[in-house]
Amino acid sequence: MIRFEKVTKKYAGPGRAALDQVTIDIDKGEFVYLVGQSGSGKSTALRLVLRELRPTTGRVYVAGKEINRMAGWKVPRLRRQIGTVFQDFRLLPNKTVSENVAFALQVIGKSRKDINRLVPETLELVGLSDKAARLPDELSGGEQQRVAVARAYVNRPMILIADEPTGNLDPATSVGIMNLLEDINSSGTTVVMATHDHGIVDQFRKRVIELEHGKVVRDEAAGAYGFQH
Numbered sequence: 001m002i003r004f005e006k007v008t009k010k011y012a013g014p015g016r017a018a019l020d021q022v023t024i025d026i027d028k029g030e031f032v033y034l035v036g037q038s039g040s041g042k043s044t045a046l047r048l049v050l051r052e053l054r055p056t057t058g059r060v061y062v063a064g065k066e067i068n069r070m071a072g073w074k075v076p077r078l079r080r081q082i083g084t085v086f087q088d089f090r091l092l093p094n095k096t097v098s099e100n101v102a103f104a105l106q107v108i109g110k111s112r113k114d115i116n117r118l119v120p121e122t123l124e125l126v127g128l129s130d131k132a133a134r135l136p137d138e139l140s141g142g143e144q145q146r147v148a149v150a151r152a153y154v155n156r157p158m159i160l161i162a163d164e165p166t167g168n169l170d171p172a173t174s175v176g177i178m179n180l181l182e183d184i185n186s187s188g189t190t191v192v193m194a195t196h197d198h199g200i201v202d203q204f205r206k207r208v209i210e211l212e213h214g215k216v217v218r219d220e221a222a223g224a225y226g227f228q229h
């Protein structure tokens with residue numbers, strides 16, 4: 001589903017490559033943690049999958065297509081198949097919960113009929129049916145992140161990318177978000193999650209890919225957060 005083939009990404013300016021000859025293969029339906037210290041290259045890897053960046057050398061494949069070569073007009077279609085969740089939620093403050101989730105479908109031209117079916121169904125899935133008419137600032141952090149997950153998943157993407165999704169949440173709330181991500185993963189969506197959250201990685205064992213200075217130093221099925229921590 002996602003393949004990095006000897007991917008090197010060097011940003012402009014001096015300094016070492018953010019990713020250095022990285023080869024990774026992630027199958028459909030996997031749940032993978034990307035771990036590593038700040039600056040190790042996790043966000044760069046995620047941005048390459050979204051084609052927000054292109055590799056300096058090497059190839060990135062998503063669903064069998066080499067996305068660096070993909071024509072620009074096809075990129076929105078690629079991104080439509082990838083849901084994203086971030087540490088800071090990124091909800092639209094003036095839209096209700098329901099409108100935030102609906103907006104993700106409106107911008108890709110879904111019909112009113114589909115929107116009216118998918119939004120309540122997805123809010124139910126994340127346990128927020130009763131908060132549909134609230135504004136984001138009337139919700140707890142955990143609830144806001146549930147809205148963000150609903151928004152990422154409402155189009156049933158083949159891949160869900162989560163960059164530090166539990167970074168702003170307390171441990172109990174984080175467990176709730178992980179349960180949701182696991183449910184989404186069970187439906188067949190491939191989940192790639194960059195995280196510093198030792199507790200979560202150790203509790204919800206999944207494949208762990210560890211980066212250090214832009215290189216893969218560990219790739220372990222059902223791994224712990226790290227040996228050194």
Ligand SMILES: Nc1ncnc2c1ncn2[C@@H]1O[C@H](COP(=O)(O)OP(=O)(O)OP(=O)(O)O)[C@@H](O)[C@H]1O
Nearest residue numbers: 011012017018036037038039040041042043044045
């Ligand atoms: N837009 C950019 N321009 C130049 N250098 C960048 C840019 N983005 C990231 N870098 C550098 O690339 C390296 C990898 O950064 P990246 O953000 O991928 O790491 P990370 O593992 O996601 O870190 P964090 O856990 O802090 O989010 C770092 O040295 C960083 O300073």
